[in-house]
Amino acid sequence: MTPEDRFPGPEHPDSGPRHQPDLDVLPYGTYYEPEPATGYPGTPYEAETYSGYGGARYLEQHWPADGQDHTVHAPENAPLFSPQDHAGSHQDHAGSHQDHPGYEPTLPDQQSPAHQDHAHQAPGRDDPPTIELGPPLPDPSAPSYPYPAPGPGEPPGPLYVVGDVHGYLEELRAELRHQGLIDAEGHWSAGRSRIWFLGDFTDRGPDGIGVIDLVMQLAAEAAAAGGYCRALMGNHELLFLGAARYGDEPVQSTAGTASFLAAWRLNGGQQHDLDRLEGHHISWLSRLPAIALEDGHLLLHSDTTAYLEYGESIPDVNDAVHSLLADEGVDEWWDCFRRFTKRFAFRGDAGPTAVHELLDTYGGTRIVHGHSPIPYLTGAVHADDGQPPHIPGPYVYADDLAVAMDGGVTMEGRLLVARLPVN
Secondary structure: OOOOOOOOOOOOOOOOOOOOOOOOOOOOOEEOOOOOOOOOOOOOOOOOOEOOOHHHHHHHHHOOOOOOOOOOOOOOOOOOOOOEOOOOOOOOOOOOOOOOOOOOOOOOOOOOOOEOOOOOOOOOOOOOOOOOOOOOOOOOOOOOOOOOOOOOOOOOOOEEEEOOOOOOHHHHHHHHHHOOOEOOOOOEOOOOOEEEEOOOOOOOOOOHHHHHHHHHHHHHHHHHHOOEEEEOOOHHHHHHHHHHHHOOOEEEEOOEEEEHHHHHHHOOOOHHHHHHOOHHHHHHHOOOOOEEEEOOEEEEOOOOOHHHHHOOOHHHHHHHHHHHHHHOOHHHHHHHHHHOOOOOOOOOOOHHHHHHHHHHHHOOOEEEEOOOOHHHHHOHHHOOOOOOOOOOOOEEEOOOOEEEOOOOHHHOOOOOEEEEOOO
């Protein structure tokens, strides 16, 4: 078990290097150092795109591209929860805790905070305008292409993936700038390029809401330029939204009573992110897909086979998760969070079999995922020289069937942005 998403005890954000327990590490892979972007490839579009990317479509229809203060309106069936205003500051946790999979945090002895609605409408505007960023959405039964579809004989732009960000906004900007995807002012400069964020925008780092705002901004700007910027729902999105909706409401877990708010704080939740969470953030985050297929790459956040428990197709999985967030109760939400917190399914001798199980069900020829930091997959976290782990690029393993993209930015590693395919 890693300190990521654990329940035995508190994470210590920004506390520097620390000793970690030994892991059952089987480093059967190699590193790949991505090359800087050199322009659009002339390769044909290899496969259809399946994602159920409600969040991206929502942005393309409703998010303003002119930088003005427009209000984002959620559809009628949007989840009706809002962030909470928690009194007091984030309490640092100290000391060691048990480290076993069955342990979960107990409910803190504190009063449940009141829910407040932070979705504000600009004064004097009863119906703020929205900007159309493209033609009407196509018939869902029609073949799916990048939005907007390439012209005759025109290939789509290059495909990029971004690993776990965890609130490290400046590192994200620097890496996107290095890859030529944004300009010096932080605006989209990649034309028809395609980007998928693999989830986990918040927690542990200094500015999770700033990361979300940047991704939402880039989604609108990319769509206007003929490319796109989309994102998957990670387990920390489930945790963050759960903390905002349910707070200290008890959940029944395998190790006793816990709460989303307690788990969120133990896993690096930053109070200033929760204080700044607004209605349009919630609407966007709650519609992110859990799984997607791009150019033969099956994109997941977590290196787990738990996706199979939610459906036998990509639309089924995404619909199941969205329905759960919209209609189900706290225990079902908690169970979903716990399932997508599992990891390391693709490591070791049985790893290729687990990968094939997902590929055979959902399609694609290779899995690309975040969630599990590469230093834990390779054993680099256990170096005795006191130096930060060396992460030259994505980590390819499981008989070259899996690509890990979490460079361990929270542990002095690297925030990874890579162009696919990696070879």
